[in-house]
Structure formats: structure tokens, C-alpha cells
Amino acid sequence: MSLVDLVTEKLKPYPKRLEHVLGVKERALEFQKIYGGNAEAIETAALLHDYFKYDSIEVQKRYIPANEIEKYQSVPVAYHALSAAYYAKDHLGINDPIVFEAIYYHIWGKTEMKLETMILATADFCEKNRTFSGAKKVYELALKDLQQAFILSLEYTIEYLKKDGINPFYEQIEVLNYYKENTWNY
Numbered sequence: 118m119s120l121v122d123l124v125t126e127k128l129k130p131y132p133k134r135l136e137h138v139l140g141v142k143e144r145a146l147e148f149q150k151i152y153g154g155n156a157e158a159i160e161t162a163a164l165l166h167d168y169f170k171y172d173s174i175e176v177q178k179r180y181i182p183a184n185e186i187e188k189y190q191s192v193p194v195a196y197h198a199l200s201a202a203y204y205a206k207d208h209l210g211i212n213d214p215i216v217f218e219a220i221y222y223h224i225w226g227k228t229e230m231k232l233e234t235m236i237l238a239t240a241d242f243c244e245k246n247r248t249f250s251g252a253k254k255v256y257e258l259a260l261k262d263l264q265q266a267f268i269l270s271l272e273y274t275i276e277y278l279k280k281d282g283i284n285p286f287y288e289q290i291e292v293l294n295y296y297k298e299n300t301w302n303y
């Protein structure tokens with residue numbers, strides 16, 4: 118079974134999510150044409166990044182090492198990214214550190230991330246089906262400056278969380294500050 122078929126089957130009950138995943142793939146490959154990076158790895162990571170989005174937290178945790186479950190226990194939303202990364206590696210045999218990192222850190226990136234990770238995280242925020250304010254601005258900026266677009270996407274997310282009374286996770290702030298202070302040469 119191809120990867121597209123696998124993801125299509127998994128997300129069959131959630132057509133909007135499948136559209137999002139395909140939108141992220143398209144957007145990420147658009148950014149790859151501008152900035153480079155491994156196109157095959159980007160496509161694979163884009164297709165799999167939300168694989169566990171609708172599985173229960175209990176199911177998601179089955180694929181994640183105990184210390185990582187503990188580290189992110191205050192932000193269980195992160196588990197879908199971790200479980201998808203481990204699933205790709207341990208169950209689909211995708212032994213590519215580029216794919217692993219891009220899926221694992223697709224929600225808020227990491228300091229000194231690979232180009233493919235920044236491409237996926239930014240594409241996730243601004244693929245064509247995104248309707249929230251900010252997506253268009255991030256997309257337009259990403260065509261000129263990927264790092265600044267990534268920063269803006271993280272700022273929007275943090276602002277949105279704060280409006281809902283949710284404190285950002287400490288890593289989100291660290292990552293944001295890192296990229297505001299450093300120009301990262303992937």
C-alpha cells in the first residue's frame with residue numbers, strides 16, 4: 118500500500134483532516150522548491166504528521182518512550198506528533214532522521230532544526246485550507262523568508278493560546294526566542 122493510500126484509509130472518517138494533510142504536502146513541496154531540502158523526506162513527513170491526530174491519548178502513548186510521555190504530560194497535544202514520528206520509524210520502517218525530526222517537532226519546531234522541519238512546521242500553519250487569520254500573512258512571508266515566517270507562525274499560535282488562557286509550553290518560548298535571536302543556517 119502506498120503512503121497516500123495508508124493515510125487516506127486512516128483519515129477516512131475525517132475528510133477535512135485529509136484535505137489539510139494533502140494541503141500541507143503541497144505547501145511544503147512549494148517551499149522545498151524555493152529553499153531546497155530533501156523533497157522525498159518532506160513529502161513523507163507531511164503525509165504522516167497528523168496520522169494519530171484522532172487516536173486517543175492512550176493509543177498515542179503506546180508508541181512513545183516513557184520519559185518522553187512524562188516530559189510532555191502538561192501538553193498532551195504534542196503526543197500526536199511524537200507517536201506519528203515513532204510509528205513511521207518503528208512500524209513503517211522509515212529510518213530517516215529527517216522524516217523523524219520533521220514529524221516529531223511539527224507543532225512548534227526546535228532550536229537548530231533541520232530545514233525540512235522548518236518547512237513542515239510552517240506549511241502546517243499556512244496550507245491553503247487554513248482559514249484563520251495569520252495563515253495568509255505567514256504564507257506570503259514564507260515565500261521570501263522562511264525563518265521569519267516560522268517565527269510569525271509561532272507568535273500567532275502563542276497569542277491564540279494566551280487568548281484562550283493557555284500558557285505556552287516552555288519549549289515553545291525557547292524556540293521562539295532562539296530564532297528571534299539567531300539566524301539559523303539550517
Ligand SMILES: Nc1ncnc2c1ncn2[C@@H]1O[C@H](COP(=O)(O)OP(=O)(O)O)[C@@H](O)[C@H]1O
Nearest residue numbers: 167192194223224241274278283284285286289
Ligand atoms: N502549549 C500548547 N498547549 C495547548 N495547545 C497547544 C499548545 N501549542 C500548540 N497547541 C495547539 O495544538 C495544535 C497543534 O497541533 P498541529 O497538529 O500542529 O496543528 P493542527 O491540528 O492545527 O494541524 C494547534 O491547535 C495549536 O493551537
